Amino acid sequence: MSEHFTIETLFTEYGFTPNESQKDAIMTLEGPLFLTAGPGSGKTRVILWRTVNLIVFHNIKPEEIFLATFTEKAALQLKQGLQSLLSLASTHTGKPYDLGRMYIGTLHSLCQKLLVDRHLNSKRTRQRALALMDDLNQFLFVYNHSNFERILAAGQLGESGTDLYHRINGYFSSTAYGVTWSRSDCAANLISFFGRLTEENFAAEELNSDDELEQAMFRMYLEYREMLGENGSARVDFSTLQQAAYDYLCESTTIEQYIKYVVVDEYQDTNTIQEMIYFKLAEKTHNICVVGDDDQALYRFRGATVENLVFFEEKTKNYLGVEPKRIDLNINYRSRKEIVDTYTHYIEGGDWKPGKKKTSYRLDKNIVAHSKDAGTSVVHICGNKKTLAEEVADLIKEMKTKGKITDYNQCAILFPSLRSNGEANTSVREFAEALKSLGIPHYAPRAYNFLYTEECLAVFGLMIKVFEPKIDEIDEDKKNKNRKEKFHVWLSNCENFAEKMIDGDPLLEKFIDDLKKQKENSLAVYKMLLDALSSENQFFYGVGSGEATSGGTFDGTTEATPAITAKLAKTRGLPTAVARLLTGKRLNQFIIQKKKEGTPLTVNYVLARCSSLDWTVLDLFYRFTCFDHFKEMFKKAESGEDEGPMYNLALITQYLSTFMENNLSILSGGSFVRESFNHIFFDSYLYALFNRGETEYEDEEDPFPKGRVPFITIHQSKGLEFPMVVLGSVNKKDGDARIMDKLVRKLRKSENAEPLDMISNYDNLRMFYVALSRAKNLMVICQETKKDGSARADNHTSFVQLFENSKLSKPEDLEVESIPEAKPTDDAMPKIYSYTADYLPYLNCPRNYMVFHRFGFVPSRSQTMFFGSLVHESIDDLQQMFNVARGM
Numbered sequence: 001m002s003e004h005f006t007i008e009t010l011f012t013e014y015g016f017t018p019n020e021s022q023k024d025a026i027m028t029l030e031g032p033l034f035l036t037a038g039p040g041s042g043k044t045r046v047i048l049w050r051t052v053n054l055i056v057f058h059n060i061k062p063e064e065i066f067l068a069t070f071t072e073k074a075a076l077q078l079k080q081g082l083q084s085l086l087s088l089a090s091t092h093t094g095k096p097y098d099l100g101r102m103y104i105g106t107l108h109s110l111c112q113k114l115l116v117d118r119h120l121n122s123k124r125t126r127q128r129a130l131a132l133m134d135d136l137n138q139f140l141f142v143y144n145h146s147n148f149e150r151i152l153a154a155g156q157l158g159e160s161g162t163d164l165y166h167r168i169n170g171y172f173s174s175t176a177y178g179v180t181w182s183r184s185d186c187a188a189n190l191i192s193f194f195g196r197l198t199e200e201n202f203a204a205e206e207l208n209s210d211d212e213l214e215q216a217m218f219r220m221y222l223e224y225r226e227m228l229g230e231n232g233s234a235r236v237d238f239s240t241l242q243q244a245a246y247d248y249l250c251e252s253t254t255i256e257q258y259i260k261y262v263v264v265d266e267y268q269d270t271n272t273i274q275e276m277i278y279f280k281l282a283e284k285t286h287n288i289c290v291v292g293d294d295d296q297a298l299y300r301f302r303g304a305t306v307e308n309l310v311f312f313e314e315k316t317k318n319y320l321g322v323e324p325k326r327i328d329l330n331i332n333y334r335s336r337k338e339i340v341d342t343y344t345h346y347i348e349g350g351d352w353k354p355g356k357k358k359t360s361y362r363l364d365k366n367i368v369a370h371s372k373d374a375g376t377s378v379v380h381i382c383g384n385k386k387t388l389a390e391e392v393a394d395l396i397k398e399m400k401t402k403g404k405i406t407d408y409n410q411c412a413i414l415f416p417s418l419r420s421n422g423e424a425n426t427s428v429r430e431f432a433e434a435l436k437s438l439g440i441p442h443y444a445p446r447a448y449n450f451l452y453t454e455e456c457l458a459v460f461g462l463m464i465k466v467f468e469p470k471i472d473e474i475d476e477d478k479k480n481k482n483r484k485e486k487f488h489v490w491l492s493n494c495e496n497f498a499e500k501m502i503d504g505d506p507l508l509e510k511f512i513d514d515l516k517k518q519k520e521n522s523l524a525v526y527k528m529l530l531d532a533l534s535s536e537n538q539f540f541y542g543v544g545s546g547e548a549t550s551g552g553t554f555d556g557t558t559e560a561t562p563a564i565t566a567k568l569a570k571t572r573g574l575p576t577a578v579a580r581l582l583t584g585k586r587l588n589q590f591i592i593q594k595k596k597e598g599t600p601l602t603v604n605y606v607l608a609r610c611s612s613l614d615w616t617v618l619d620l621f622y623r624f625t626c627f628d629h630f631k632e633m634f635k636k637a638e639s640g641e642d643e644g645p646m647y648n649l650a651l652i653t654q655y656l657s658t659f660m661e662n663n664l665s666i667l668s669g670g671s672f673v674r675e676s677f678n679h680i681f682f683d684s685y686l687y688a689l690f691n692r693g694e695t696e697y698e699d700e701e702d703p704f705p706k707g708r709v710p711f712i713t714i715h716q717s718k719g720l721e722f723p724m725v726v727l728g729s730v731n732k733k734d735g736d737a738r739i740m741d742k743l744v745r746k747l748r749k750s751e752n753a754e755p756l757d758m759i760s761n762y763d764n765l766r767m768f769y770v771a772l773s774r775a776k777n778l779m780v781i782c783q784e785t786k787k788d789g790s791a792r793a794d795n796h797t798s799f800v801q802l803f804e805n806s807k808l809s810k811p812e813d814l815e816v817e818s819i820p821e822a823k824p825t826d827d828a829m830p831k832i833y834s835y836t837a838d839y840l841p842y843l844n845c846p847r848n849y850m851v852f853h854r855f856g857f858v859p860s861r862s863q864t865m866f867f868g869s870l871v872h873e874s875i876d877d878l879q880q881m882f883n884v885a886r887g888m
Helices: 007-014 020-027 043-057 072-093 107-116 135-143 145-154 162-172 183-199 212-228 238-251 272-281 312-320 337-348 385-401 426-437 454-467 483-503 506-534 562-568 576-583 585-596 603-611 617-624 628-639 644-662 669-692 739-747 756-772 797-805 835-844 846-854 862-885
Strands: 033-037 065-069 103-106 261-264 288-292 325-329 378-383 411-415 709-713 722-727 775-784
Touching (some): 020 043, 043 065, 043 288, 072 103, 107 238, 145 183, 145 212, 162 183, 162 212, 183 212, 183 238, 183 739, 337 756, 337 797, 385 411, 385 426, 411 426, 426 709, 454 483, 454 617, 454 669, 483 506, 483 669, 506 669, 562 585, 562 603, 617 644, 628 644, 628 846, 644 669, 722 756, 739 756
Parallel strands (some): 033 288, 033 325, 065 103, 378 775, 411 709, 411 722, 722 775
């Protein structure tokens, strides 16, 4: 490497000019480092360049860096940015930089890597991959009837059924109103309870309470933990995965030899077990760098502990015995000056030293705008819901017409919440109607139950026409329908939607009829073979290694043999193709081979193979998309006119794939005996999704489809930015602390914990602060008022103060012409494309590439997925061997 090649050289070649604080953070490598990062302060660039500095100029191997991000999207951006910068550095150093073994990703993914990597501990042998349950799979595991009953029984309450569900649900509800008797709500509440206990790393002996129900749920929690590890299972959920990683770190004596630098982004959103993991990793080296903003802490409801960041300096002294260096990244490069001044004034108005305490529960900052544009950039609109929505819609239309935004997805409308009692709230509906009246499409990821989207109605409606489940007739006008009744109304709506599609497409009608015939033929073959096995006249007694029952019949678990398949092939009326399969060499050689391997096939396997369909539920989905109704969606996505349906269809493929993984991977005649498939798929799986309230898809890489104004919760907006932002509502009341916060405080005292009576107020202040800091060029704040124009009682108190003390402009004072035109962000990192993973698939079929790479559809054939992954991993292994051989 040339002695003249420095990091400043890279700064110049890449066109990056760090400010003084950014450069200080990039150049500070040793010891604990505490970076406070305000909105739009370029923290991602700082993390990126600091990592490059370690690798290129201080010879730190990428695999010696542990870089934890809050989302996979953030990790991908950093990795692509690193690849780009390291490629540029290679032209000077002549060294290749391999990121393949670098620890970069969410903590959950990094915990998995820790637990399976062999090189971290010489005593460890190759570990079986952990069976990580995502949120949906964890819910399905707990919701499973036998599992759920076992968990409840462990509570020893002597109750069962809906009364117990109601009691547990009531514990988690702050008021009696809205407490349900729902089993799915009960399962979701218990999962939340279990996760928080794990994240707090409570030992079993710490779980004691005078409250009977709490003590019972502690027993349920311990039973759940026992179930995860039964029968040699390596099953973990997100919380127990972290705890397993921490336990391993406590056992390891060599970890510091391999992990030398720890970097954590979004540190304000870490929980107790995560903090313990990070400090354990840095225990010997002390090289830990955390980046965060306590004003943007939003995830207390998931167990996050904002005090981890606020009191990081004190905690570092306690854990490591040294004091960290603090650097404030306080220059905002995102927003115009008035936007920065407004959200800064807003957050500083909070009572962060309640009761005249000396301790402040907020870090002092001095956020300033890099922009010198002091023109009007914050607008305050007052009125009733309908008036607010209409004024905003008019403004969005004008912004688009005058070129201030080039696509409707450059304007986001944010809400504290989009739903009320399971349905879109009135504010959301008013905004949707106002936009619709002007021909402006919108996209509401969390406003409606995902299953009510047109894409779901179409796909599941067609499946209803194929599989013909029993649907109870329910009066749709009946008020206060229970969930089962609402579910059957939804099934009816799906069927009606599908019937309209079929009426307008004769080819689709014929296709559905063909599928039904295939299903019926599959069932007929299965019954035919089953009858043959059950009949004494088939002379099966004594054939093969299995023992016949006293009646001369075979159990389905009887071992299959060529003799049995030969007898079955002679079944009267059996289709010729099935008879050939039974006598064919391929099946019988497979039977013999499996017996030699010690895993003999059963008669049930033979029946399933002979009566199997050549399509699965996921195959069925892709066949549906060949018809006109869906083809139009693909065309609009390709042209960029409307991408919304693609995201919804992608999520459907994920749900169908999850169903196949957990229930039925193939469909055979046995699937349709006694309506078993319909019971598993419709009455159990879809019903669980319906109750869980799954919402429209949010893609991690590009969450908002082109051509639509996104309606999103403020929580969703975190980390994002838009040229124009509308805060659709400032209605939010401070309430009592959540029951889990109270329980944790009761079980474990904390000197630095925020006062319980201030938690709700602090959470609301931080939530609205995030909303106010998302806009680049224009921020619109909507305040709902009474008929007389006065503020409503449910307007959050913090805005009353803001509106009184800030001279915000009214819509009539805004000159749209003065607003800068929306431009692509200059902070965007380059996207790295692969020849084999991107170019060749695109060259082969652009639409295929769009579906699977752009929108994340799950392929229908798992074998193809496995083969592709195997080849890719083999190439990676060969590359690693090649690097080692060259001494790299």
